[in-house]
Structure formats: C-alpha cells, structure tokens
Amino acid sequence: MRMPVRFISTRAAPGSAADVSFREALFRGLAPDGGLYRPLNQPNLKALFASFSPLASFQELAEAVCRELLSGELGSSAVSRIVRRAFPFGPALRPLEHGLRLLELFHGPTCAFKDFGACFQAAAMEELLRAEERRALILVATSGDTGSAVARAFYRRAGIDVAILYPSGRVSLLQEKQLTTLGENVTAFEVRGSFDDCQRLAKQAFRDGELARRLPLTSANSINLGRLLPQAFYYIYGFTRLAASPGAPAGPVRFCVPSGNFGNLTAGVYAWQWGLPVDGFLAATNANDVVPEYLATGVYRPRPSLATLSNAMDVGDPSNFERLLAVFSGDPRAMRRLIHGESVSDAETRDTLRRVYEEHGLLLDPHTAVGLLAARRFRENTGFTGELIVLATAHPGKFSEIVLDSVGVAPELPPPLKELAGRPKRSLPIAARFEELKGQLLSRYA
Numbered sequence: 001m002r003m004p005v006r007f008i009s010t011r012a013a014p015g016s017a018a019d020v021s022f023r024e025a026l027f028r029g030l031a032p033d034g035g036l037y038r039p040l041n042q043p044n045l046k047a048l049f050a051s052f053s054p055l056a057s058f059q060e061l062a063e064a065v066c067r068e069l070l071s072g073e074l075g076s077s078a079v080s081r082i083v084r085r086a087f088p089f090g091p092a093l094r095p096l097e098h099g100l101r102l103l104e105l106f107h108g109p110t111c112a113f114k115d116f117g118a119c120f121q122a123a124a125m126e127e128l129l130r131a132e133e134r135r136a137l138i139l140v141a142t143s144g145d146t147g148s149a150v151a152r153a154f155y156r157r158a159g160i161d162v163a164i165l166y167p168s169g170r171v172s173l174l175q176e177k178q179l180t181t182l183g184e185n186v187t188a189f190e191v192r193g194s195f196d197d198c199q200r201l202a203k204q205a206f207r208d209g210e211l212a213r214r215l216p217l218t219s220a221n222s223i224n225l226g227r228l229l230p231q232a233f234y235y236i237y238g239f240t241r242l243a244a245s246p247g248a249p250a251g252p253v254r255f256c257v258p259s260g261n262f263g264n265l266t267a268g269v270y271a272w273q274w275g276l277p278v279d280g281f282l283a284a285t286n287a288n289d290v291v292p293e294y295l296a297t298g299v300y301r302p303r304p305s306l307a308t309l310s311n312a313m314d315v316g317d318p319s320n321f322e323r324l325l326a327v328f329s330g331d332p333r334a335m336r337r338l339i340h341g342e343s344v345s346d347a348e349t350r351d352t353l354r355r356v357y358e359e360h361g362l363l364l365d366p367h368t369a370v371g372l373l374a375a376r377r378f379r380e381n382t383g384f385t386g387e388l389i390v391l392a393t394a395h396p397g398k399f400s401e402i403v404l405d406s407v408g409v410a411p412e413l414p415p416p417l418k419e420l421a422g423r424p425k426r427s428l429p430i431a432a433r434f435e436e437l438k439g440q441l442l443s444r445y446a
C-alpha cells in the first residue's frame, strides 16, 4: 500500500510530529495552533499525469489523483463515491485567441469555481460521517456568495444539517434566493444586523461549551483543506486537455489565476509540486495587490481591503499566503521563479470587458477580466510565446450589473440561478443576540 499523504499546520515547528490525516484536517478546519493545514509529504504523480489520456473526463482524472492522495486512508470505492457525488459537473477549456485559453470553472450549481471546493468537501464529509455513523451541523456566516456555494454543496447530503447566518437586507436579491429557497437540511437564519454580527455569532457558537457538548458543530470555511485539494484537479484537467486540442501546442504552459484569498493559486502550486509540468503561474489581482507587491519587493505588507469591481478578490491579507510561504520556505526569490504578479485597476477591468466583447462577442465576469488582462500583459511584457490558460472563475450573469454597465450588454442569468427566481423565500429571522441563536440551534438540532 502507498503512503497516504499527511497534513500539518503551516505554523508547526520544523520536524514537529503534529501531522494529521485528511479526515482530521477536514473536520478540524483550522489547526489548533491557528495555522492552516498543508500537505506534509508531496506525492510524486508525474508518471500518473503522463499516463492520462488527453480525452479523459474531469471525473476520471479527479478520481485517479484523489486515489493517489488519499490511498491508505480511504478505500478506492469510497474515493469513487466522493468524486462522483461531488462532481456531476466539470470544467471546460475554451480557446479564446492564439496561445490563450479560458478554463471555465462556472458550470457548477452556483456558477463559480468555489463550487468545486465546496462540493468535494461536502461529499467527503458525507462519506466519512456515513462510515462512522455520525452527524454534523455545519454553521456558516456569510455576506452572500460563499454561503450560497456552501449551502448548495451540502444540500441533501445525508447526515448533515446546515445553518446559515446572513445579514438581513444586506445581501443581493439573487444571493438571498440562493440561501433561502433550498429548505430541507438547509436553514437560513436571517440576522437583524451586519455581516460582522453574523461572524461574531458564529465564532461565539464555536466557542460555547454547551453547544459543543450537545451539537456536532462543524465549520466549512474557505481555508478548509477539503476545499483546497480538489481545486488542484482542474489544473491537471486543463493541462491534460490542452494536449488534446487541435494543433496540440508543445510550448511551456502557464496558468493565470484571478486571486483574492489565494486558495485557487495555492491549489495550482500543489499540482505543480506533485509533478504537473507547468512553466509557472500568474497571480492576477485587482487593486488589492499585496502579493504582486511581495513578489516585486520581497516585503509582505497586509492592509485593509479596498472595494473593487471584482469584489470576491477584495482581500488585503490573504489567508492562503501562509500556505504559499510554506511551499517556498519563505523565500521570495524561490516564489518569484514560479509565480509572476500583476495587478489590474477597475478602469482596466471595464476596458477589458468591453474589448473582449468587441473582439470575440464574449461576455466575461469582472474577475475573469482581471485574469485575462494580466495574461495579455504578461505576454506583451515578457515575450512569452507558450500557452496561457486563464481561469474563468465566475459566470458573467452573476455580475450582470457591472457587465451591463461596462459593455452595454446584459448577460443571461445562468439556468441554475434563473430557476430560483420563482421559488419562495424561507428564512428564520433572529436578533443579533447569541442567546437567541443558541436557543434556536438547541431546539432545532439537539
């Protein structure tokens, strides 16, 4: 049997023996020392990658990679069940112009790449809980988007309940529909307060001794390893698919990643560590450019975030930077050899949205536009002649106001979201008081 991959906190002392299994990392979320879990030993998957047929489906690739990562810990049939339940959808590689392709990651249930991580995490938790005959109660505070991906991913998963806290009147109509129309195992608590209130309530719930004793409370936030690992799978898919495209290009391949919290980019770097022969990565950010700045100066200067058009990337102190630092042992020169940083302004984002529509008749979302401009700029400034794959992180229909405003054309709402319009909202209004939340949680779930 192969050695299973073990995981360790980014803050563990060198040589520390505090490594954990995938299962532990999945249910713990954050490590006890406040760090993030990262792979301790890197599997070498070069031979596996080379064996893939360029025509293999995403699910086949994901299953093969996942089996290598989790073998020893999870049986082959458990891995198959997780991957098949997680991914009834997949990515799509779309040629855009010479030497540049989009890897569309918005064909999942909430039309953004976060579906890949959330759906895998939910399917993995479901599988493990079932084997142990246990239940879980997922509690999340959301300002809109992340919560809807989580709610949708855990919807109808056996043995799992979901309680979402969202600020009343402060999420978009579409986001509210996504949170409140699922029902069944998903309950939306509509908090009379702000997003900060929701976060405070959730944090207090996780610290409360009585709730910990009486409820199987579990977090599902974006730093969870179960969200990160599956994001590596689509880099492998994009790379493999490229070989199958007409006039299969032989040059070096670079991925361009629109980034905020840097989970997506970190997952790509993991795929590279496992042996995916990529030439490098572009970290594309909006005005929140702490990482491009670090790559240029070697100094990391976290700061409060700035509001931009690509608001899912408005992060001033990306949590996954710790994981990136761990890969390169904190050496900016080593990171620079693999990752190039570019930052894009709002005006440039709008301009790119307009140009791409003029040139290709294609509407992008503002996050993908940041990535596309970064990729084009990189090509022009460095004379790179290889292949660029830009991650298309969201469907333009999720950002229709910005797209309409910039291009003058309104994108269609994608079908999974269109469907929600007619569904009735069901929420449970509560005050922003911990005792009220606690009472509700105990009466519903204890």
Ligand SMILES: *Cc1c(COP(=O)(O)O)cnc(C)c1O
Pocket: 112, 113, 114, 258, 259, 260, 261, 262, 263, 264, 265, 312, 313, 367, 393, 394
């Ligand atoms: C979350 C998000 C990003 C940023 O991804 P990170 O993993 O946080 O870097 C980019 N685009 C969209 C549409 C997102 O929702």
